[in-house]
Amino acid sequence: MTKAGLEDVIAANSAICDIIGPEGKLTYRGIDIHDLARQSSFEETTYLLWFGGLPTREKLHQFAAELAAHRALPTQVLTLMKDFPRSATPMDVLRTALSALAFYDPQAHDASREANITTAMRLTAQTATIVAAYEQIRRGREPVKPDPVGSHAENFLRMLFGAEPDPLDVRAMDLALILHADHELNASTFAARVTAATLADMYSAVVSAIGALAGPLHGGANEQVMKMLQKIGEPDRVEAYVTERLQAHQKISGFGHRVYRTEDPRATHLRQMSRELGEHAGNPRWYEISRRLEEVVMQQKHLYANVDFYSASCYFTMGIPIDMFTPVFATSRVSGWTAHILEQYADNRLIRPRAEYIGEQDVPYVPIDRRVRAAS
Numbered sequence: 001m002t003k004a005g006l007e008d009v010i011a012a013n014s015a016i017c018d019i020i021g022p023e024g025k026l027t028y029r030g031i032d033i034h035d036l037a038r039q040s041s042f043e044e045t046t047y048l049l050w051f052g053g054l055p056t057r058e059k060l061h062q063f064a065a066e067l068a069a070h071r072a073l074p075t076q077v078l079t080l081m082k083d084f085p086r087s088a089t090p091m092d093v094l095r096t097a098l099s100a101l102a103f104y105d106p107q108a109h110d111a112s113r114e115a116n117i118t119t120a121m122r123l124t125a126q127t128a129t130i131v132a133a134y135e136q137i138r139r140g141r142e143p144v145k146p147d148p149v150g151s152h153a154e155n156f157l158r159m160l161f162g163a164e165p166d167p168l169d170v171r172a173m174d175l176a177l178i179l180h181a182d183h184e185l186n187a188s189t190f191a192a193r194v195t196a197a198t199l200a201d202m203y204s205a206v207v208s209a210i211g212a213l214a215g216p217l218h219g220g221a222n223e224q225v226m227k228m229l230q231k232i233g234e235p236d237r238v239e240a241y242v243t244e245r246l247q248a249h250q251k252i253s254g255f256g257h258r259v260y261r262t263e264d265p266r267a268t269h270l271r272q273m274s275r276e277l278g279e280h281a282g283n284p285r286w287y288e289i290s291r292r293l294e295e296v297v298m299q300q301k302h303l304y305a306n307v308d309f310y311s312a313s314c315y316f317t318m319g320i321p322i323d324m325f326t327p328v329f330a331t332s333r334v335s336g337w338t339a340h341i342l343e344q345y346a347d348n349r350l351i352r353p354r355a356e357y358i359g360e361q362d363v364p365y366v367p368i369d370r371r372v373r374a375a376s
Helices: 033-039 042-051 057-068 075-082 090-104 113-137 152-161 167-180 187-197 202-213 221-232 235-247 265-281 285-301 307-318 322-346
Strands: 017-020 025-028
Touching (some): 025 042, 042 167, 057 113, 113 152, 187 202, 187 322, 202 322, 221 322, 235 285, 265 307
């Protein structure tokens, strides 16, 4: 029996991430996401995803330093990015620039695990640099050079805005990076594994993932949430907006999830962070609209907010442009993509599902001179 969208079809064995939808539980390598959100860092979480366990303090320090050492982009890639049209979307830029990185990686086609770990470091470090550099380039400014000192989140925000980031913004970004790092066989991760299963190089697999992430039903969802919040404008307009949408049988962005039947555990932390960021900035409006919207949708449709819902107000309050939301998602998820690619390489079998044929059978071939009309 076929299932639309392969819903609940088991397509791979994995030891990286587990989702127990009815319980609203998410774990990375068996560790609860709530514990990681409260106590970990993006660097430590990435180590966990790649190597299967938490590092010692010494190992974490070494790993973070190695990751930071790969932040700088090849000059040729920066030159290429400067020639892109200013109208290019940030996700198109990320896809193209990241693909070009392979030209300047001497280990790009080295299939050994050691080489692939190094490539994973390059991809994770340099995705952040590409995203931040293009934000500067499209505004007519020189990209901010990455600093080998400081956390991944801190360095990313410094490059993105060209100024020292607020400590709360750094914590918010680090939290978002942890929460978005992996989510089992979502569309982009599955795309990465399908490509990796052909034994294509890691750059090709990650570019496949970026293509899938770009869609509005995946990584672009939080952009749609923020546009919705802007359209609503004020908390007292929420109820009328929801009623109008539901009467028109239209979806409300940021609610419901294919897997979770309770609250998305990632939304728990981003809701709190949205409130803190709004209060800190002296502008709690986006949080207040979001909170009221969450209440009304729960009352009328009994749908829970997902990770995209509160990430939108978090990013916008931090000053991140709306069309950068999905590239920021990629800046985190690349750590999970590469973890899955490494796992696929380690125990590979070509991913080749079948389709249930529903077309006509035994159709005769009609010579062209005897055809009455062209096939539609």
